Amino acid sequence: MSPELARFLQDCEQDFQQALPALCQPPGSDCPAVPGGLAEAGAYSLGNGGKRIRPVLCHAAAAALGAADRTRSAAPAHALELIHTYSLIHDDLPAMDDDDLRRGQPSLHRAYDEATAILVGDGLQARAFEVIAGSDVLDAAQKVAMIGVLARASGMQGMVGGQYIDIHATGTDMDLAALQAMHQLKTGALIRAALALGGIAAGASEAQLRALDDYGRHIGLAFQVVDDILDVDGDPSALGKTGGKDAAANKPTYVKLLGLDGARQEAQQLLQAALTALETFGASADRLRELARYIVERDR
């Protein structure tokens, strides 16, 4: 990772650490306060951040389009992380993936209780749309476009649909096409939305949005292929979670279908395709290029 990217990720994380937990306690005397325990539980999940890939991609997409700073991509970036965090909280529930740990900490329903985890997830989803609607630097047309993209990407024809397929596919056979289709919904749709939202924030043309989407489609799949590789071949202490879980749960994975070497080749091909999608962009897209490499070469 270049010093520039490291610095950029650090700057982003500093903002996320400050801004995201505070979103659980919205200011304003005209609206009632969030109940204390609920705000605290929400802040617990938002503060325990992971790679923050989605909001970082959103900012990097805006930069690729010439945005001078993160001002206009801040609201959509925060909204993306709110949606991603709510989905992890609900995915960890006993009725879903039943995970006791998330990023090395007790998952929310273990740290609090199941009802709180369900409600925090529901509340973070609403807050995501509210954050975009309430931005004072985006115009109404941009907000509507972003909300439409984010709702579709995270809804039944996107992330939620992918999770539904995943839950019901465990223990069944799935070929490569079906596996890819599931991941395009489960993780791919929100990653593509991250690129679209950054592009909209910076006034991208239709052609530029298509190029960003093409990039997002490939790195979204690459992200999942690498996740599958790390589950088999990763260092549990770096991952902050137990490895080998997919195989134990008899989940369909890229490694299962392609073998470890085949999966590594697939990740490299997806990386190349993502870089090709950015060919028409100049040096302003270098951060997106480096993020693609980071996603494929990461060890956690």
Place this chain on the structure above:
Amino acid sequence: MSPELARFLQDCEQDFQQALPALCQPPGSDCPAVPGGLAEAGAYSLGNGGKRIRPVLCHAAAAALGAADRTRSAAPAHALELIHTYSLIHDDLPAMDDDDLRRGQPSLHRAYDEATAILVGDGLQARAFEVIAGSDVLDAAQKVAMIGVLARASGMQGMVGGQYIDIHATGTDMDLAALQAMHQLKTGALIRAALALGGIAAGASEAQLRALDDYGRHIGLAFQVVDDILDVDGDPSALGKTGGKDAAANKPTYVKLLGLDGARQEAQQLLQAALTALETFGASADRLRELARYIVERDR
């Protein structure tokens, strides 16, 4: 109930029965299909409609402001019912209120499974914001205003916050002020949002929105007071659910705090206050006036 109101409710219900279940299977070749089982489960909940108070109030508020038909209030009305339906699905879960029946039918996690119920709820919430963003008869500023109101009303400082307080208050003592504060969040906020969204759809002034909100605040509380009365004094076959459940769960209720007669008086006073709030409106608000009476005098 007047024949006019009965006809209006019937017309609304006909639209809801047709439009709402179809929202689980959004058209458009550019987006992936919703997985079949997920769409079916969503349609199950949306088709098994209750009183549809919120979308009906939204349409009636638009009519009070002079809207000639339901065209411009359709998207927000559908969005309100999507939010309400998702909240019922999640409230019924074992970790929350643990209800096996909803409107005389198995609740969604009983008819399907818990994971499906969590995911359908999540997906319906996203769809609510998508429906408003995607409307082709509202302008962008109206959509943004509606989405902001709906997200706040349904989020942690609204409906979700109220449900959090309710879940954690069962078995504890709560005085009248605390009970009202809880219901203003749990059910009141979304009912007030229904009025605001109908008002925004019809181009209401600030003063008109305040009057609608004042009306909504009072009927929202009245609605809950009557719910508490019916739980003690209602006909289980008309209600489609088991009565006496609140007392059995040792939940704080208006009847417990005010007695049955005191609760009936409270409902009448709230009805009068709601009607007073509409004083500056002419005959176009008669539907809202009749709905207020219907809410207080209903038997289910």
